[in-house]
Amino acid sequence: MNSVFIRKALLLSAVLFSSVVLSQTQDEVKKENPTVDFALEGRIGVAVGDKAVGINVGGPSLKLKLNGFKIGVGAFPSLLVLDGDAAPRLSVSPIIEYKKWMLITPYYGYDAEKKMIWTFGIGYKFK
Template identity: 65%
Template sequence: MKIVVKTMVLLCVLQGALVAHAQEKTTDVVVVPPTPPAPEKKFEAGFDGMLAVSYGSETLGINVGGPSLKYKFTKNFKAGVGAFPSLIVQEDGKALPRLAVSPIIEYKRFMVITPYYGYDSKDKQIWTFGLGYKFI
């Protein structure tokens, strides 16, 4: 009986020592250095959800947003180049689908574009100038 009591006391003492040792280990604080904020992207590529109307060279163009590549100068001001699927109406009154390539100047949701459509049937280059609004 004395051996059982001594064994029980010894086990209690060992258990207390192990718990105290474990508590000492868990109080260690690991300092993680703060991560710096991710740098803001200056270039952006994607599709513009925009609608624009342009006029020039006796041509009216209705342009929708296509793929673009832009450089972000500030949060609200960007400049770049894009391709715009368009519907052009020339002096003869026929509406033709054309793909335009244009430089873009964007401020907030408004865009200034100068679409180039290539050549017409008279070997004359078709350039227009227009304004657009970005929905997306």
């Protein structure tokens, strides 16, 4: 994979992640005795790489909690679009999480040309 592309993708992901983290407010409004509780649970993320785009949903993960941040690794069932073809794939990714936002770098294995498939992106955790 092109190292210039990787640097640009990492920089873009870091800028997006930091802007989202800094824009969140500290106060959350809590309702007392709601009659109906509707919520989505899970995680979703989008990551891009060299000729690849991955739409990832959250799977099992192992994380270490450090002062509001969570750092770990997880499995992501994904829809990988590679060279115009879409196929389901399982990826493994390091995760940096802050509140409901995640910085992810899914790894999908190798393509037909024996090149590693990495993508970089951002994710959101529901509930």
